[in-house]
Amino acid sequence: MKQARLPGLLAAIMLLGFALAGCSSSSSTSEGQKELVVAFDSDVPTMDPHMHNEPNAITINWHIFDSLLYLSRDLKIEPGLAESYERKDDLTWVFKLRKGVTFHNGEPLDAEAVKFSLERVLNEQQKSPQRGNISAISTVTAIDPYTVEIKTKEPYNLLPHRLFYLSIVPPKYLQEVGDQGFAEKPVGTGPYKFVEWVKGDKIVLEANPNYFKGAPKIGKVTFRVIPEVATQIAELQSGGVDIIRMVPPDMLAQLEGNPQLAVTSTPLLRVYYLAFDTRKKPFDDVRVRQAMNHAVDIDTIVKKVLGGKAVRTPAGVNPNHFGFDAGIQPYPYDPAKAKALLQEAGYPDGFETEIHYFTPGIGQQIVDAVISDLSKVGIKAKAKFYPESSSFVEKQRAGDLPFRLGHWGSYSVYDADAILQPMFHSEGVYGTYFHTPELDQLITDARSSVDQEKRKALYSQAQQLLHKEAPWIFLFSPMDNQAYNTRLDFQARADERIFAYEIDIKQ
Structure with a gap:
């Protein structure tokens, strides 16, 4: 009897082993199909590729x-x-x-x-x-x-x-399904087809076997919405996801020493900033805006929050943009000067405000540090977090965010036009918050000129004007710390895109 039961017991153990092996990795499905699971810090606002400029949604667009x-x-x-x-x-x-x-x-x-x-x-x-x-x-x-x-x-x-x-x-x-239908069930020519979107939870795509460049190596891609960085790290360690992005430097130590994980740091074109609505008090006064630039200790934020892995952007333009003016120096941290400017502007006791933001993790750390610094010059700021990026984006486009933490990746166009036109031209997507006729002309002339030296000079003038007018608290461009499972044949891209078509899973 015992001998007769051994083969069945052995088979059961083997099946259990196979089942556990499948549960420990997100890199394969029950059908043996290769699967990639990527963590997003927030959901996408829409699947319509023409109706957003949000980085996670751009990543989805690239696939579809x-x-x-x-x-x-x-x-x-x-x-x-x-x-x-x-x-x-x-x-x-x-x-x-x-x-x-x-x-x-x-x-x-x-x-x-x-x-x-x-x-x-x-x-x-x-x-x-x-x-x-x-x-x-x-x-x-x-x-x-x-x-x-x-x-x-x-x-x-x-x-x-x-x-x-x-x-x-x-x-x-x-035209058949309309804008709303297309925003929920997109159809493209890309390497992956849309399968489902469970809002706030996940987006699932499947390989397009007829893709004109050749069928993808990975058959299924799932993007999971996981706002908390600590949870992303735990999921990466347990095999629940394969790739996470923008890992704060102070959390990288949790990944060290694990042979199944690797970390890569890539310079970004993305610029972080705190933008004012210069049409509304108290931000309509340039002295207030300059004061707040002096009030925030950005170098310390770079050191403590980003582990020193960032470069300052003293007039909004990234050092990697064509036309960057290296001669413009960042506002120095000077609380005394900030207080003097606030008093001159009629706010000797400061004022109350809210910082609107939608980026968890690093975003929250930045906002916390800024709130602390502003309090030292009498400005009482509170944080207003948007769990759904779509709500933030909708308000941002409508011009309803007087003071917001944002970031801009320039669509990976390494030219100053890619940040100046959308942000500071009267016809730009966010130009309503700040623009001037002089700045409009500088941006327009630089955009249309074929003389690169002339374009550099025009961009320099634009940056000098922006530095003086201070429509932003000019922050920095960070490094992108990406962590991934070593089962992947993966190389990080400088344009932030995680593109499954370029990734494979080692056998």
Whole structure:
């Protein structure tokens, strides 16, 4: 009897072992399909690639959609849906499309789809926050089914850079389901198809076996919404997720010594800032804005919160942007000067305010430090956290956040235009918070000039004006500390994207 039961017992033990092995790793499914699980610190506001500028949502877009051009890992512009392009003259660009590409629903990718997509973003009634990126475009013409001509109002050297983040969408499907339907169930041409979105919990994608560049190596990708960094770390350690981003330096020690985990630090183009609504009191007074720049000990925040892994951005522009003026020095930490400026502005006892923010983890640490520093000069600030980024983004676009912590990645365009135009031009997506006629002209002239030295000079003037007017408390650009399971064949990208199509899981 005992001998007869041994094979069954052994089989049960083996099955249990296999089951436990499957539970210990997020890198495979029960069907043997490779699966990647990535942690997001917040949910996305929408699945519509034209109706946001939020970094997590851009990551999702990269998986579901394609653009005319593609930004490679080494930040070079490569063919995307356009197999080639040429500049006919200062104002005319011609793009030749790949043949045989279809959207996930079978709809063909053609010149009309490209025309529809660009014109949708350009349409003022659509209210796309990406409109400013391509507002230099005057006309889009479908020359034939696979040729698109784009004309600009003025010379615009950055057009190719603006097109590698502009997703091409299926006209017939979008018109059939409407904007709201498309925002919930997107269809693109990308390497992954949309499966489900459980708001506040997860986004699930599956491989597109017919992708024009070849089928993805990873069959399923899940993005889990995990706001707390400590929980992300615990999930990474237990195998619940494979990759986490923006790990605070003071938490990196928890990952050291684990042979199954690795950490990489990458310089970012992203800039963190505290922005004022300069139309509203007390932030309409430049002396108040300058005082608050002097009141915050940013160097100490960089040291204590970021472990020294950040560079100051004294006028908002990142040192890696073309046109950065290295001669502009950051506001020095000077509480006495801050108090003097506040008294001069009529606020000798300070005032009360709220700091609005939606980024947990590092965001909360930054806000806590700023609140402490401001209290030393009499400014009583409270934190207002938005668990859902969509609520923050909606208020931000509406101009309803008088004082907010934000960050901007410039769509990975390494040119000062990519931050100056959206943030400080009257037609920019957030230009309503601060702009001037002089600044508008500087940004417009730099955008349209083909003389790089002239553009540098114009950007320098713009940064000097911004430094003086202080529409932000100018913070820093941090390093991105990414931690991942060593089962992955993974290299971090400098543009922040976690792109499953470039990742594999070691056998």
